[in-house]
Amino acid sequence: MPAAGWIPADGPTSWGSLGGPGAHGPKAHADVRISNMSLILRHLQTSPALSRTRLTRETGLSKATVSTLVAELCSRGLLLEEEPDLSGNVGRPSTGLRTAPRAAAGIGLEISGASLLLSIADLTGEVVLRRSELVGDAEHRPDRMIEHVAAMLSHALDQLTRQGTTVPGIVLAQPGIIDYAGNTVRYSSTLEWHDIPVADRVRDAVARRMSPKDSVPTITLENDAKLAALATYERYAQTGVRNLLYLSGGEGIGAGIISDGHLLRGWLGLTGEVGHMPVEPEGLACRCGRRGCWETRSGLQALTSAYPPGDAVRDETTSLDERIEILRQRFDAGDAELTRRLELSQQALTRALAILEDVLNPQVIVLSGYLAAFADVFLSPTATALKARLLDQRAAVRLETSHLGQWASSHGAALVALESVLDNPTLVDRRPTS
Known part of the structure; x- marks a missing residue:
């Protein structure tokens, strides 16, 4: 398979949720049969049940080619044929085709x-x-x-x-x-x-x-x-979003960047290591060995370090979700020091996103992890601050929380x-x- 991450995360006009070779039209090379099978399978993966006639029209393949390749895909258990439509229409009843569950x-x-x-x-x-x-x-x-x-x-x-x-x-x-x-x-x-x-x-x-x-x-x-950005992008692609920034809010801060429908990796795969951006050049020491990294203010450790060793929120053998839930309960109960640190985290988030917004120009920024759990702290003030800095009001970004939670990656x-x-x-x- 192609190396994970080089796979384009194309938008709603592509055949597959992640795109890829064979996803954009009929091929004319030695692997034409496999490429056209890929084209059909990707098309049906994101479409409701389609007839052979409609599949022929939408893929640009010939009727004979579609018939032959659909038969092979069915023989491999990858496609299923639904019952013929006997609703009374004139002519031969059509059967719908759809991807089969559990085949792969x-x-x-x-x-x-x-x-x-x-x-x-x-x-x-x-x-x-x-x-x-x-x-x-x-x-x-x-x-x-x-x-x-x-x-x-x-x-x-x-x-x-x-x-x-x-x-x-x-x-x-x-x-x-x-x-x-x-x-x-x-x-x-x-x-x-x-x-x-x-x-x-x-x-x-x-x-x-x-x-x-x-x-x-x-x-x-x-x-x-x-990977979390790819999974999250599936939903947004259906609404025409082509540029998305995903932020993980865990022990550190990481990013997944979708630009014009494609996942960015960079020269050595370092794209997205935003947690080590210097938001406070002379600030706190980071575990990476540098000072002032963004995650020293907006990583989960910036909150949990307020508590003594042995406290439940510092127990890294406990799931991230459980530790975040404990912090949420303490915040709701009026924990003053936690509230102060969340305010510092929000300010650092604003500074970092102001830079990322100017560089990447995303349509949507998705927050996950503890950033999503404290959406009431982060979303409104951050969105307001970012809007005040816009060079063009039409470029306002949507700031939202992840719908996949801990399972995104x-x-x-x-x-x-x-x-x-x-x-x-x-x-x-x-x-x-x-």
Whole structure:
């Protein structure tokens, strides 16, 4: 499959929610059959049930080609034919075609500081499974974490294999900087990892748990915020949004940037490391080794450090959602120091977004994590401050909160993991005929 993150997150005129090779029109090259199967599958993935006649008209393929390729996609279990329309129309009744559930599914797994979040999605867009497991401090060590990840993946693969679902790929959502060429975590301040070949080591650990006759799906890495942006963008693309900035509000601050319908990665994949922007050049020391980074004011630690060691909100073995809920309860109860720190965080958010808005010109900025949990603190004053700085009032940005919550990154990972089947439907074997 293409390296996760190079996949365009195209808008509503594309055939697939993430776009990709084969998604924009009939092809004329050696792989024409596979490319045109991809075109049909992507088109039906985001459309209601369509007849062959309408599919022919909308894809630009010939009637004979559509008929042949639809038959093959059905033989692989990727498409289903609905009952003919017998509503009384003159002529031969048409049958609707739609993507089949459970034929193929992508697995996404987010590795965060306190938990592992696993999502499985199929070609219909349905979430087949979600599962979370807490990890302790000791499991931050790469060996322990990799074994835990492999155990979760092996269990999921076993379930899917037994029900006849093809798994074309697994994508691991990882905080920090990714070496895409080597499928390696170059640096993660959250986990304190340096140059860890996570994908290869997870693949080996999964293989040890599987039967020798079974192969391990392709495993790739991508930054968690980038994947969350892809998953979040699905909804906005349907309304014509082409430029979106997604902000994760966890231990640190990360960003996923959709520009003109495409996910940005940058030269070495560093695009989106906005938590280390210098909002206070002579400010607090950051765990990255620099001073004044944005996350020293707007990361979760900027709030939790107000409490003594041993306090529940500083327990990084507790899920992020639980810790945020505790903070929310304390804020609602009138915690003065927490209120002060949230005000400082909001001011830092405004300074940082003023820069990002000028540089990126997004239509929508989506806040997640604790930033979303305290929407009443962040949204209105930040939107007002940003509006006051506009050079052109028509460029006003919409500031909103994430609809996917903690599952955004793993859901995006599962969607990207399906890309190889959307590119090449022949990866799913033909089903035996009865």
